[in-house]
Amino acid sequence: MALKDITLGQYFPGTTIIHRLDPRVKIIGTIAYIVALFLAKWLVSYAIMLVLLAALIAVSKIGLKSILRGMKPIFIIVLITGLLNLFYTPGQGEPLVSFWVFTIYREGVWAACAMVLRIAMLITCTFLLTYTTSPIQLTDALERLMNPLKAIKVPVHELSMMMSIALRFIPTLIEETDKIMSAQKARGADFDSGNLLQKAKALVPLLVPLFISAFRRADELAVAMECRCYHGGEGRTRLRQLRLTGVDYAALVLAVALCVAIGVLGRFGW
Amino acid sequence: MEPIIETRRLSHIYSAGTPFEHGALVDVDFTAYRGEYLGIIGHTGSGKSTLIQHLNGLLKPTSGQVLFEGKDIWETKERTRQTRFQVGLVFQYPEYQLFEETVYKDISFGPHNMGLDEGEIDRRVRQAAQFVGLKEETLEKSPFELSGGQKRRVAIAGVIAMEPSVLILDEPTAGLDPVGVESILGNIHDYHQAKNATIIIVSHSMEEMARTVDRIVVVNDGKIPFSGVPREVFAHGDELEQMGLGVPAMTRVFHRLRAMGVDIDPSVYTIEQARDTILAALARKEGK
Amino acid sequence: MKKGSSMTVVRLAALAMMTALVFVSNYLRITIPINIGGNTSFTLANILCCLSGLLLGPIGGLASGLGSMLFDFTDPRFISEFWLTFLTKGAMGLGAGLVMYSAQKRSEGGYVRCLTGAILGCVIYYILYFTKSYYYNALLVEGLQSGPALVTLAAKIPASLFNGIIAIAAAPPLCLAIRQGLKRSHLALN
Amino acid sequence: MSDTILKTEGLRFSYQEETIPAPVVLDGVDLEIQAGSFVAVLGHNGSGKSTLAKHLNAILLPTGGKVYVDGIDTADEDRLLDIRRTIGMVFQNPDNQIVANVVEEDVAFAPENLGVPPEEIRRRVDDALKAVGMYEYREHAPHLLSGGQKQRIAIAGVIAMQPRCIVLDEPTAMLDPIGRSEVLKTIKELNRASGVTVVLITHHMDEAAQADRLVVMAKGKVVADGTPKDVFQRVEELRAVGLTVPETTQLLWELRQAGVDVPLDALSDQECAAVLAGLLNKDVTPA
Numbered sequence A: 001m002a003l004k005d006i007t008l009g010q011y012f013p014g015t016t017i018i019h020r021l022d023p024r025v026k027i028i029g030t031i032a033y034i035v036a037l038f039l040a041k042w043l044v045s046y047a048i049m050l051v052l053l054a055a056l057i058a059v060s061k062i063g064l065k066s067i068l069r070g071m072k073p074i075f076i077i078v079l080i081t082g083l084l085n086l087f088y089t090p091g092q093g094e095p096l097v098s099f100w101v102f103t104i105y106r107e108g109v110w111a112a113c114a115m116v117l118r119i120a121m122l123i124t125c126t127f128l129l130t131y132t133t134s135p136i137q138l139t140d141a142l143e144r145l146m147n148p149l150k151a152i153k154v155p156v157h158e159l160s161m162m163m164s165i166a167l168r169f170i171p172t173l174i175e176e177t178d179k180i181m182s183a184q185k186a187r188g189a190d191f192d193s194g195n196l197l198q199k200a201k202a203l204v205p206l207l208v209p210l211f212i213s214a215f216r217r218a219d220e221l222a223v224a225m226e227c228r229c230y231h232g233g234e235g236r237t238r239l240r241q242l243r244l245t246g247v248d249y250a251a252l253v254l255a256v257a258l259c260v261a262i263g264v265l266g267r268f269g270w
Numbered sequence B: 001m002e003p004i005i006e007t008r009r010l011s012h013i014y015s016a017g018t019p020f021e022h023g024a025l026v027d028v029d030f031t032a033y034r035g036e037y038l039g040i041i042g043h044t045g046s047g048k049s050t051l052i053q054h055l056n057g058l059l060k061p062t063s064g065q066v067l068f069e070g071k072d073i074w075e076t077k078e079r080t081r082q083t084r085f086q087v088g089l090v091f092q093y094p095e096y097q098l099f100e101e102t103v104y105k106d107i108s109f110g111p112h113n114m115g116l117d118e119g120e121i122d123r124r125v126r127q128a129a130q131f132v133g134l135k136e137e138t139l140e141k142s143p144f145e146l147s148g149g150q151k152r153r154v155a156i157a158g159v160i161a162m163e164p165s166v167l168i169l170d171e172p173t174a175g176l177d178p179v180g181v182e183s184i185l186g187n188i189h190d191y192h193q194a195k196n197a198t199i200i201i202v203s204h205s206m207e208e209m210a211r212t213v214d215r216i217v218v219v220n221d222g223k224i225p226f227s228g229v230p231r232e233v234f235a236h237g238d239e240l241e242q243m244g245l246g247v248p249a250m251t252r253v254f255h256r257l258r259a260m261g262v263d264i265d266p267s268v269y270t271i272e273q274a275r276d277t278i279l280a281a282l283a284r285k286e287g288k
Numbered sequence C: 001m002k003k004g005s006s007m008t009v010v011r012l013a014a015l016a017m018m019t020a021l022v023f024v025s026n027y028l029r030i031t032i033p034i035n036i037g038g039n040t041s042f043t044l045a046n047i048l049c050c051l052s053g054l055l056l057g058p059i060g061g062l063a064s065g066l067g068s069m070l071f072d073f074t075d076p077r078f079i080s081e082f083w084l085t086f087l088t089k090g091a092m093g094l095g096a097g098l099v100m101y102s103a104q105k106r107s108e109g110g111y112v113r114c115l116t117g118a119i120l121g122c123v124i125y126y127i128l129y130f131t132k133s134y135y136y137n138a139l140l141v142e143g144l145q146s147g148p149a150l151v152t153l154a155a156k157i158p159a160s161l162f163n164g165i166i167a168i169a170a171a172p173p174l175c176l177a178i179r180q181g182l183k184r185s186h187l188a189l190n
Numbered sequence D: 001m002s003d004t005i006l007k008t009e010g011l012r013f014s015y016q017e018e019t020i021p022a023p024v025v026l027d028g029v030d031l032e033i034q035a036g037s038f039v040a041v042l043g044h045n046g047s048g049k050s051t052l053a054k055h056l057n058a059i060l061l062p063t064g065g066k067v068y069v070d071g072i073d074t075a076d077e078d079r080l081l082d083i084r085r086t087i088g089m090v091f092q093n094p095d096n097q098i099v100a101n102v103v104e105e106d107v108a109f110a111p112e113n114l115g116v117p118p119e120e121i122r123r124r125v126d127d128a129l130k131a132v133g134m135y136e137y138r139e140h141a142p143h144l145l146s147g148g149q150k151q152r153i154a155i156a157g158v159i160a161m162q163p164r165c166i167v168l169d170e171p172t173a174m175l176d177p178i179g180r181s182e183v184l185k186t187i188k189e190l191n192r193a194s195g196v197t198v199v200l201i202t203h204h205m206d207e208a209a210q211a212d213r214l215v216v217m218a219k220g221k222v223v224a225d226g227t228p229k230d231v232f233q234r235v236e237e238l239r240a241v242g243l244t245v246p247e248t249t250q251l252l253w254e255l256r257q258a259g260v261d262v263p264l265d266a267l268s269d270q271e272c273a274a275v276l277a278g279l280l281n282k283d284v285t286p287a
C-alpha cells in the first residue's frame, strides 16, 4: 500500500473562470445540472446538456484525456447498465432483434443510449466540480450553504469545524498509518499474507496505536484550540469572506434557467 | 574488518512518475562493519530514514542493491523476511507504536512472529527487559500507563528481543531528559557489548555522537559526502556547517581558543578530551 | 466552549479525528483469497464506522457519516450521492452508538454490548444501503426496470455480506482493546 | 519597576485518578514572573513542568493554592477569555496545534474566535507571519512544512492573539538543530523587540542558558531559581535532580575537580574560550 501517494481529491489548481467561481455557486450549479439531467426526456434536451457540458470543459481547460481517465473505473458499470437497459426495456412495436431469450426493442436501444450518456454526463459534471474545487473550498461552501439550517438547531458550525479539522489531519494520519505499519513490519508483522483470521488479527497492532495516537492528537488539539480562545461558533468572525460577484450571479441565473428550460422541454416530450 | 551490511549504488525515488517525484537517495554506497558502533548524521530530509529503512528491507530500492552478509536481501521473499529479523529497526518515537495489553506481550510480538517456541520467547523477553532496565513487575503492567521514558524502553526491548545482529535506532533519545538520555545510551551500549552486535544510530546531537560512536557517516541530499572516525568527520567543520549540522560544543570552544592565539590542537570533541588536553597543556606550561 | 454546551472542545476534536480516520480507512484495503469468486477485498471503512459509534456513542454517527462523505468528495463517481452516503454511513455509526448511549456504558460496556452495537449498525446500514441502491442507483440513475434492478442488487449481496460479517467480527474486540489503551493513556473522549 | 504578570501561590495539583491517593504532581509552587522577562523552566521528565504550564492559563485549575494572571484569579470562570488572551501557549508537537488547512487561516484562528473584524484580522495575520519569518508561506498547506516551520506557524498563531505573555512547553523537542535555532531566534526576538514575557520550558541546557532567569523543577517543587550563571554553577545539585549543565560549564567544572582554579560562570563558547585562554596564557606571558 503506497499510502503516501494518495492525493486528496482530483483538484488541479488553475485560474480559469470556472476555478474562480464561488464554490457555493459551483455546488448549486452542479446540483441544478444533475436535476436537469433527470428531467431530460428526448434528444433536444440531451443535446443542450451535452453542448453545455462540452463548453464548460473547454473553458475549465481540463483535457479530454483526464476526463476519460476519470471514466475508467466506471466503465464496467456503464456497460452493464447499457446492456440491462437494452435487453430489458419493454417496447410496443415489433422487436428489432430477437434471439434465444433476448428481445431488443427500439425503446431499448434508445434507453440504453440515453442511460449511458446520462451516467457519463453525471460523472463528468461532478468531475468538473472536484477538478476545479479543492475539498477545502467544498466544505467551506457546504458550511455556508447549510447556514440557514441553524434556525432549526442544526449545529452547522460544529459540523463544519469537524470537517475542516478532519481535512487538516487526513494527510497527517495517512503518514502515521504508514509509519505504524512500517514499524510493525520491522517486528515481523505481516499485513499481506495469511487467512482471514490472521488478517483480522494483524489489524490490532495497526489500529490500536493509530487510534491512540489520533485521540492523543485530538486531546492536544482541543487544548491548543482552547488556549486560542475557541469557545464555539458564537461571535466568531472570519478572515476570509466569500463574496458573490457578477459572474457568480450570472452563473446562478444560468443554472436555474437550465433546469426550467429542460423541465419545460420535458413537458413537450422533447 | 568484515562488512555486515552494504548498499551498492542504492537509489530511491519517491512517487516515481508523478509530479511529486523526489529522489531521496542517489547512488549510495554505504557499509557497516560487523560489531561496529556507527553513527549517521544529516539534516532534516537528507535521506537518513530512507537509508535505514532500506537496510532491513522495509523499502525496496528503485535501483541498486542492499546486501546483508554478502547476499542480496531481495533475492527471495524468505530472505527479506529473515533480514527483517536479523536487522532490528527502532523507529523515531517508538513508544507510539505499542499496542498490547501488557508490556510482556508487547515485547514478545517480534519473537512470536519469528515463530519461536514459548520457552525461548520467555527467555528473550526477560533478557530484553533486563537490557533496557525494566523491572520484572513492569512486565505485567499495561504499556500505556508507563512514563514516556519507560515506554521508549519497552519499544526498544521489543526489537532487542528479536536478538538482531544489527540494531538500528532512529533518534532513540529525542525528548528525554539528560538522565534518560544517558541511561538509554547505556542500555544500547550494553547490548552492543553483550551480543557483539552492530549498532547504527541516527542522531541530531553532535555531542552525543562524539561521545558514543566509533565511526560517523554523513548524509546530505541523498548522498554520502564523507565518513570516518569522529575526529576525521569533525575536521570538516565548515562543510558540516554548510549542511546545517555543525560540530560539538567543545570543538567550537577549542576553535575559538585557537583563534585567540592559544597554541592548541583543536581536534577535540568530548568533555573528557577537552579536560585532558587543557590539563596536559597546563602541565607543559608548568614544566617550562 | 460555554458551560452547558453539549459539545465540549475535546469531543469536537475527537469527532474530527474520527472523521479523518474513517476517511483514511476507505483507502485501507485488505485482499483475501477466498472461494467465493477469486480474491475478495474488504475495506476497513465499515469497521471504522462501527468503532466510531462504539467509542463515541450515538454522536459518533456524525464522524462515520462525515468521514465517508468527505471520501465521496474526492471521487467523481460518488460525489453526486454524498448526502446519501452521509445518511447511510451516519446511520451505521449511530446504530452502533445507540447501545453506548450513556458515558458509563461507553467506558464499561463489555464484549456482548459491543457485538450488539456492531450488529445493529451493520443491519441498519445494509437495509439503507440496499434501499438506496435500488431506488437511487438502479431505478433513478441507471433508469432500470424493477426486474433488472433487483438483479443488480442481488449481485451486490455476497460482497456486502462479507464486509458486514468482517465488521461485526472485528469491531468489538478492537473497541475493547482501543478503549483500554485510551483509558491507560489518560485520554478521555468526553 | 516592572509589574508581575504571573503569580502562583502555594500551587498544588493532582490529577483525578482511580488509584487513591492520587500522586501529587505539583507540590506547593510559589512563582512570580515579571512582565517583559524571559524565564526558562528546567526539570526532569515528569517533574510537573507541563502541568504547571497548563495552570498558567486555566486549562487546569489548582487543587490547592492560587494562580493569578495579570491579577486575575484563574479560578474566576467569568474572566476565562481575558486570561486566555493574556497568556498564549505553544506546545511540544507542532502538528497538533495547527487547526486550519491554510497557514494564514490558522494564524487567523485566535482573532476569529475573539470576534476581531476581518480587516483587523488581516493586519494581525500579516504582522504575525512577518514576525516569525513565514510570510511567504501564508498560502501553503501546513502539512507540507518542516517541523521548525510548523512550530513557527504555531507561534504566529499565538502572536496574532496579541498576548502579553507566551508560555512555550518544549517547543523545540521534536525539531532538528536548524528548526531549533529558528524557533529560539523567533522567541528571543519576540521578547527583546516586542517586550512579550516569555516562559520557556525546555530540556536543552543551551536554550535555557539564554534566558534571563532559570527555574528548576523536581518532583513538583521549585528547587532552584536564579540567573542561568548562578544556577548552572550548582552542578552537583542539578545532577542530583536528573539534569546536567551546558558542556562549557561542565568542562570548567571538571577542570575545577582536577584542581585548576577556574570560575564556573562562563556559559557561551566565547566566554568559556576566554577563560581557558586566560588560564593557558597566564603562565606563558605573565602580565
Ligand SMILES: Nc1ncnc2c1ncn2[C@@H]1O[C@H](COP(=O)(O)OP(=O)(O)OP(=O)(O)O)[C@@H](O)[C@H]1O
Pocket (backbone or CB within 6 Å): A004, B014, B015, B022, B023, B024, B042, B043, B044, B045, B046, B047, B048, B049, B050, B051, D176
Ligand atoms: N513517502 C514519501 N514520498 C515522497 N517523498 C518522501 C517520502 N518520504 C520521504 N520523502 C522525502 O525524501 C527526503 C528524505 O526523507 P527522509 O525521511 O529519509 O529524511 P531524514 O534524513 O530521515 O530526515 P529527518 O531528520 O527529518 O528524519 C525528504 O525530502 C522527504 O521529504
Ligand SMILES: Nc1ncnc2c1ncn2[C@@H]1O[C@H](COP(=O)(O)OP(=O)(O)OP(=O)(O)O)[C@@H](O)[C@H]1O
Pocket (backbone or CB within 6 Å): B147, B148, C186, D015, D016, D025, D043, D044, D045, D046, D047, D048, D049, D050, D051, D052
Ligand atoms: N492527564 C493526566 N492524567 C494523570 N496523570 C498525568 C496526566 N498528565 C500527566 N500526568 C502525570 O503527571 C506527572 C507530571 O507530568 P508533566 O507532564 O507535568 O511532567 P513534565 O515535567 O512536563 O514532563 P516531560 O518532561 O516528560 O514533559 C507525571 O507523572 C505524569 O505521569
Ligand SMILES: [Mg+2]
Pocket (backbone or CB within 6 Å): B048, B049, B050, B170
Ligand atoms: Mg528521519
Ligand SMILES: [Mg+2]
Pocket (backbone or CB within 6 Å): D049, D050, D051, D169, D170
Ligand atoms: Mg511536558
